[in-house]
Amino acid sequence: MARILDGKAIQQQILEELKPRIARLAAARRPPGLAAVLVGENPASQIYVASKVKTCRELGMHSEELRLPEATTTEELLERIEQYNEREDIDGILVQMPLPKQIDSRRVLLAIRPEKDVDGFHPFNVGQLVANAPAPRACTPAGVMELLRRSGIEVAGAEAVVVGRSDIVGKPMALLLMHAHATVTICHSRTRDLPAVCRRADILIAAMGRPAFLTAEFIRPGAVVIDVGINRITDRAEAERIARGAPAKLAAFEKNGSVLVGDVHPGDVAELASAYTPVPGGVGPLTIAMLMANTVECAEKRLG
Numbered sequence: 434m435a436r437i438l439d440g441k442a443i444q445q446q447i448l449e450e451l452k453p454r455i456a457r458l459a460a461a462r463r464p465p466g467l468a469a470v471l472v473g474e475n476p477a478s479q480i481y482v483a484s485k486v487k488t489c490r491e492l493g494m495h496s497e498e499l500r501l502p503e504a505t506t507t508e509e510l511l512e513r514i515e516q517y518n519e520r521e522d523i524d525g526i527l528v529q530m531p532l533p534k535q536i537d538s539r540r541v542l543l544a545i546r547p548e549k550d551v552d553g554f555h556p557f558n559v560g561q562l563v564a565n566a567p568a569p570r571a572c573t574p575a576g577v578m579e580l581l582r583r584s585g586i587e588v589a590g591a592e593a594v595v596v597g598r599s600d601i602v603g604k605p606m607a608l609l610l611m612h613a614h615a616t617v618t619i620c621h622s623r624t625r626d627l628p629a630v631c632r633r634a635d636i637l638i639a640a641m642g643r644p645a646f647l648t649a650e651f652i653r654p655g656a657v658v659i660d661v662g663i664n665r666i667t668d669r670a671e672a673e674r675i676a677r678g679a680p681a682k683l684a685a686f687e688k689n690g691s692v693l694v695g696d697v698h699p700g701d702v703a704e705l706a707s708a709y710t711p712v713p714g715g716v717g718p719l720t721i722a723m724l725m726a727n728t729v730e731c732a733e734k735r736l737g
């Protein structure tokens with residue numbers, strides 16, 4: 434039986450460890466403060482941001498959510514970021530991605546002060562990551578590393594295969610694994626014989642955003658499989674394909690008219706992996722935990 438890596442439980446551990454640090458800051462000066470900026474109406478982004486703000490509040494941190502209309506210009510967004518840069522009580526600024534297409538995302542990421550960049554997306558902080566120097570790290574890849582560490586999964590010397598090469602997950606994930614002494618392969622849509630490359634993996638990281646794309650032929654028996662994908666399925670035939678060996682997925686589809694699935698086939702991974710992250714309840718909670726950790730860290734640095 435494959436071991437299920439419970440992201441929710443590990444999230445709770447991390448949040449518990451943050452509480453005394455938050456209390457110390459609150460007693461000495463003020464609680465850490467996070468500003469979350471959401472542009473437009475992307476339903477998934479709305480849920481993510483609401484969840485981030487809610488977690489902040491539960492931890493006794495200050496948080497505010499700024500919602501801007503879909504038609505916001507780059508200049509308007511930059512002006513708001515500058516205001517947060519100047520605010521003494523704001524330690525972290527996050528701009529939820531993706532942004533509407535008229536906005537120049539690179540200018541936006543460059544505008545956030547690196548010391549308030551709790552997402553680790555600013556080019557300075559990306560450079561620090563490449564150099565393995567201290568700086569806020571992108572939350573999802575950092576969460577995966579924390580999950581591996583706290584689950585006792587050995588990374589040093591392992592063959593790690595990362596499927597997906599995004600700036601937010603794939604690239605920083607590969608760097609973190611490399612710094613932890615894994616042998617790292619990055620795959621993408623142009624990789625030749627993707628199943629064969631994936632089958633080399635002791636640790637397989639799925640982060641390409643294609644529902645249940647990694648099926649049995651991609652998974653080496655006994656591999657550890659980390660699923661970063663989160664996709665909402667509304668098509669019945671697709672739900673039935675996904676539910677092969679994972680009947681709870683079809684039951685959820687029948688009940689709600691849609692079902693969440695990762696980039697890995699849930700039935701196949703349960704059968705083949707030695708350990709894997711479920712979707713939902715795997716990597717997602719870790720992303721939030723690392724955002725909280727980054728915000729506390731930034732506050733401690735700023736408040737001395």
Ligand code: GUN
Pocket residue numbers: 527528529530531552572573601720
């Ligand atoms: N979109 C998907 N993941 C993330 C994340 O970790 N941070 C932000 N800001 N946007 C995202």
